[in-house]
Each structure stands twice: as structure tokens, then as C-alpha cells.
Amino acid sequence: MEGLEAAVEVRLAEPADYAAISRIGKLVFRYETDVKRLQDACVLVATYGKIVAGFAIASDILVEGHTVIMSLAVHCEFRRCGIGTQLLETLQATAVLDQRPLIAMAALGDSRRMDFLQSVGFRVYQPKGDGLVLTWGK
Numbered sequence: 001m002e003g004l005e006a007a008v009e010v011r012l013a014e015p016a017d018y019a020a021i022s023r024i025g026k027l028v029f030r031y032e033t034d035v036k037r038l039q040d041a042c043v044l045v046a047t048y049g050k051i052v053a054g055f056a057i058a059s060d061i062l063v064e065g066h067t068v069i070m071s072l073a074v075h076c077e078f079r080r081c082g083i084g085t086q087l088l089e090t091l092q093a094t095a096v097l098d099q100r101p102l103i104a105m106a107a108l109g110d111s112r113r114m115d116f117l118q119s120v121g122f123r124v125y126q127p128k129g130d131g132l133v134l135t136w137g138k
């Protein structure tokens with residue numbers, strides 16, 4: 001969708017967005033994303049008009065001194081338009097303000113996730129179990 005990126009707004013999620021987040025989460029990950037239970041998390045939505053096109057959830061309490069990306073999803077109809085990038089850049093700005101470096105996890109061999117994360121500016125930081133921890137390294 002040409003020019004869509006400029007029309008997308010990224011903001012903190014409100015209770016009215018929770019149903020849409022849950023729907024997208026179920027579609028993308030095949031499990032429920034119950035935002036109400038994530039009390040200490042930072043939850044962002046990307047909206048196109050009144051439509052929630054994607055969301056990002058991050059937490060400051062999982063790894064000391066860091067902000068960890070817990071979930072990030074863009075609805076299939078809105079992919080490759082820069083929305084995932086916008087969500088991560090907003091999370092990064094928030095994390096830097098809080099002086100907590102942003103980190104992401106990826107399973108070894110998950111090349112699509114790695115391609116996306118590296119194109120946005122993450123770099124491999126260290127292996128962990130059967131996955132990798134990446135940190136923002138632009």
C-alpha cells in the first residue's frame with residue numbers, strides 16, 4: 001500500500017485496542033495475547049485510521065537493566081510497509097529515554113525474523129539456549 005507508512009500512527013495502547021491486539025496476536029501467533037494481564041509491560045499499537053494494523057509489547061522486568069521485546073506483530077494485510085520498523089523505533093526511543101537498551105530474541109534458523117531485526121538495526125549480541133539475543137546496534 002503506497003504511502004501507507006506516513007498515515008500510520010504509533011501510540012500507547014488503550015483498553016479499546018485490546019480486542020484488536022488479541023485478534024492480531026491470535027492470527028499471527030495462534031495464541032491469545034491478553035494485554036490486561038501484562039500490567040508492567042509497555043504496549044504500543046500502530047493504527048491506520050481506526051484500524052489497528054500491528055502492536056508491540058515490551059517489558060522492563062524480564063532482564064535487569066534492559067527492555068525486552070515480548071511480542072511484535074503486524075497484520076498480514078499491512079506488512080512490508082514499514083509498520084514493524086515504526087513500532088520498533090518507537091520502542092527504542094522509549095527504551096533509550098529510560099536508559100534501558102532494547103533487546104530482542106530470535107530462534108536459531110528463524111531467518112525471516114533475523115532478516116527483519118537486522119534490517120531494522122539489531123545486531124547479534126550473544127547466543128542463548130537454542131536462540132540468539134540481539135541488541136539494537138545502529
Ligand SMILES: CC(C)(COP(=O)(O)OP(=O)(O)OC[C@H]1O[C@@H](n2cnc3c(N)ncnc32)[C@H](O)[C@@H]1OP(=O)(O)O)[C@@H](O)C(=O)NCCC(=O)NCCS
Nearest residue numbers: 028072073074079080081082083084085112113115116119
Ligand atoms: C516481522 C514483522 C513484525 C515485520 O513487520 P513489517 O511491518 O512487515 O516490517 P517492515 O515493513 O518494517 O520491514 C522492514 C524490513 O525488514 C525486512 N523484512 C520484513 N519482513 C521480512 C520477511 N518476512 N522476510 C525477510 N525480510 C523481512 C525487510 O528488509 C523490510 O524492508 P523492505 O520491505 O524494504 O524489504 C511481521 O512480518 C510479522 O508480524 N511477522 C510475524 C510475527 C513475528 O515474527 N514477530 C516477531 C518479530 S521480531
